[in-house]
Amino acid sequence: MLHVSKIAPPAIPKGDSLYHILIGNNTSVPSDKPILIDIEAPYKSLTHGQLKKQILVAAAGLKRVFDVQRLDVVAICSPNHIDYVSIVHAIMCIGAIAAPLHYTSVVEDIAYDAKTVQAKYMITHADVIDKALLAAEEAGIDKSNIVVFGDVDVQGIRAVNDTLLKGDQEAEPLTFTAEQMQNDPAMLYFTSGTTGRKKAVIRTQNNLLYSSFKLNVNPSTVVVSYLDFNHSTSLVGILLMAPYYGFTSYLLNHYSFRGLCAAIEKYKPQFIACAPYVVSSLMKDSIAKEYDISSLTMVGCSGALLKQGVILEAQKQLGIVVLNIYGLTEVLGLFTTTPEISVGLGGIGVLNSSFTAKIVDEDGQDVAVGQVGELLIKGPTLTPGYYRNSECIIDQEGFFHTGDLFRCNENGVFFFCDRLKDLMKYYGTQIFPGEIEGVFLKHPKVADCAVVGVYQPDVAAEFPRAYVILVDGEPSTQELINELQAFSDSQLPEKKRVYAGIVIVESLPRTSSGKIQRRLLRESANSIQVLA
Secondary structure, eight states: OOEEOOOOOOOOOSSSSHIIIIITOOOOOOOOEEEEEEEEEOOEEEEEEHHHHHHHHHHHHHHIIIIIOOOOEEEESSSSSTTTTHHHHHHTTOOOEEEETTTTTTTHHHHHHHTTTTOEEEEGGGGGGGHHHHHHHHTOOGGGGEEEESSBBBBEEEGGTTTTTTTSSSOOOOOOOOHHHHEEEEEEEEEOTTTTTEEEEEEEEEHHHHHHSSSOOOOEEEEEEETTTHHHHHHHIIIIIHHHHHHHHEOSOOHHHHHHHHHHHHHHSSEEEEOOHHHHHHHOOOOGSSSOOOOOOOEEEEESSHHHHHHHHHOOOOOHHHEEOOBBBBBBOEOOOHIIIIIOOOOOBEETTTTTEEETTSSOBBOOOOOOEEEEOOOTTBBBBBBBBOOOOTTTTTEEEEEEEEEEESSSSSEEEEEGGGGGEEEEEOOOOOOOOOHHHSSSTTEEEEEEEETTTTTTTEEEEEEEEOOOOOOHHEEEEEEEHHHHHHHHHHGGEEEEEEEEOOOOOBTTSSSSSSHHHHHHTTTOOOOO
């Protein structure tokens, strides 16, 4: 069955570049409206007018300092910084390609990613300059082609403020043909690498434009943002939507849960985007109780998805509506949702405008309404492919195979079931990790949980094992493990119980976007023998 969006396409302004449409020719946002404010240094802020000027100054700097040419790749290896947004737009507005790297990765992985995209230049940050320089050297990027955010030289690397942002000279933004906006790379965003080596996903200007236009965005909205700019949620929300719609974003550049709670109390945002474990912490962590977080009315949960039980509990305890935001690096904003869908039904949403989807079984055949299968998707934000990688990711009908299991009801509401690769098979029974995790997260002493299958070769079956993080201050004891085992057994069918045991851990391996790296848990699982 073909699922087609029933939402009318948005009226996207005409223009010959992403910069002109979102920022340069945007007269709806007052020039003195604050767009970006640095929480750690509130005197650092950018109004809409200042952001517009800084983009053009940085664009001129890229040409003057580095002689950056069209389609050159400029890598950014840095935590969030208030000047990050203007630098990214400056790169694109001179026709070059911005490549935000996962700066939390090890040196070898950063170097691999920089080599993958053949980066010629790098912009980094004092916090990560040691490994950035090592990675740049391995990737063949000359030190003279590296600058560091801020106004102070670090280890002989010139400061951005004294190079790219020096002076008042403004560049003339390039204009692009319709074909260039449709096909040429403007940004390269890396996949999370949860199943192997990261790949550089091509984002064209048209991809980015279509993901920028949403319904009912209120310019008076205040948000606190801590998700890294190399994460797709921040790409859409902060780099694209904030300048276009003119809402104010407070940037928390170094995340801690206490820092986030303090920022919510001080700046009173109505909305934050966060990883699932943050929602759990807002409900259960004692730190949250020290702060007034009552301004929050809505949370967008990305990176992974929360079960309906947790969403209902968040609304009951905190009065917060949690919206699950499903997306892939390869395709942005494919669903739109409402509180009724997320809270009331536990769904992901309905197809966004101009999107088409199918749900298919293992043989590629359409499944019936309400049945589970792999989601196939096509639409205006779908990447044309991976950069310098010929892997075919789009089938002959133009559909991208997501690798995620979904079902869709008769009203066109889509429900996420789990990752196809995370599916466990226990004596013929298919088990979704999220189903078991949702049960554990109902327990008041559990802060977070990840479930993986432990393969037992003697019976050729996978036994579920739960890795559990306890709430702050809760001691790990065998008595508590027994309590959790009994609690989960009471709510799970016999075939879906955690027969490979429960392991209490202090942290779970995650990507920078908050996704649990189940591959790493599976790789280590067989080295730990646990009796249920």
